[in-house]
Amino acid sequence: MKVKDPGERVGYLIWQLSQAYAQRMEQALRPLKLTQAQFSALVRLSLDGTLSSAELARRCGVTAQSMGTALRDLVERGLVERRAHPTHGKIVEMSVTAAGVELAQRGEAAVEPCEQEALEPFLPQEREQVRAHLQRMLGTLNPRALGPAGDLLHDGT
Structure with a gap:
């Protein structure tokens, strides 16, 4: 079996794209003293x-651990609040x-x-088509990131 060029694999291309995009986002968010996980948390909580x-x-x-680290700083900065779930004692909202x-x-x-x-x-x-294709792929790999209609979650569903 011949070794396949990584550039021919969708996963490799997505990984490379993700790395390049993440680097740009990190630079853009740095002046706001936000990590990507923190920014994502603020956006999700704002929408959901x-x-x-x-x-x-x-x-x-x-990961839950990464989110815990991100939230700890956001709570300390007064950007996010923690409170006990009204009926489930072990859940923190x-x-x-x-x-x-x-x-x-x-x-x-x-x-x-x-x-x-x-x-x-x-x-x-073409830009909306690119988004739609990426959302379909994400829906396959992380269905929890998308709502029932295949749209990115934003309404608490």
């Missing part, structure tokens, strides 16, 4: 409302504060140039 840290980690596609929503919005503005750069090779009419 109160979530357990475990569910938040699943929706953001990170997370909710975003007004300052957290404002920082999520600033983060969105900071990463918008990253998205524009990534989509630049495509014609305007």
